Amino acid sequence: MSRTITVEGMSCDHCEQSVEEALSGVAGVTDARADRERDTAIVEGDADLAALVRAVEDVGYEASA
Template sequence: MSCGHCKRAVENALKTMKGVTDAEANMKSGKVLVYYEDDAVDVNSLKEAVTSAGYEVVDG
């Protein structure tokens, strides 16, 4: 993530998912903190949302 547009795109891709209550992307670290309901969302679907928005997911 190198710009505000990228940050918002990743956050919006996650926030529009059912069960996600918030998402906060950090441009400097390239990480995203996601708040979600465990019983409504799984990690793979979070990754898919980010990938579908055109961004790479790196575990770790």
């Protein structure tokens, strides 16, 4: 399953990498791709949506589903 979440505050490649790593650490995630130009992250897998949002917020960005 693919989910798109909104991520605000990414401004560089490092930001995208931080978000992708945070999302990849959530149980059930098989792939995560962040896009700072669109303020989104696309997550593959069956992870809990609230866990995805928390993971992004834990590394300093704002997230919503």
